[in-house]
Amino acid sequence: MKHDPIAIKEKVKSYIHQAAYVENDKIKDDSLVFKEGYFDSMAFMVLITYIEEEFGIKTNDADLTEENFESINAITDFICRKTQN
Numbered sequence: 001m002k003h004d005p006i007a008i009k010e011k012v013k014s015y016i017h018q019a020a021y022v023e024n025d026k027i028k029d030d031s032l033v034f035k036e037g038y039f040d041s042m043a044f045m046v047l048i049t050y051i052e053e054e055f056g057i058k059t060n061d062a063d064l065t066e067e068n069f070e071s072i073n074a075i076t077d078f079i080c081r082k083t084q085n
Helices: 005-020 041-055 072-084
Strands: none
Touching: 005 041, 005 072, 041 072
């Protein structure tokens, strides 16, 4: 599963929906989870912990950009890049 973008996206999507306490159809793959108010800074820190533990990757300060975490698609792309290294 480490390099399977579809499986990664499904895990991320499931986590986001659970953490934001919304129905599955509310947040789309390209929804801006922070700008649309689903996540705040505390949820962001918990998301980072989830990603590191679930996918066995380590984030560093340079990784913590809006582009990497703004949507389910962006988070999936970030994880895929990190697991390929």
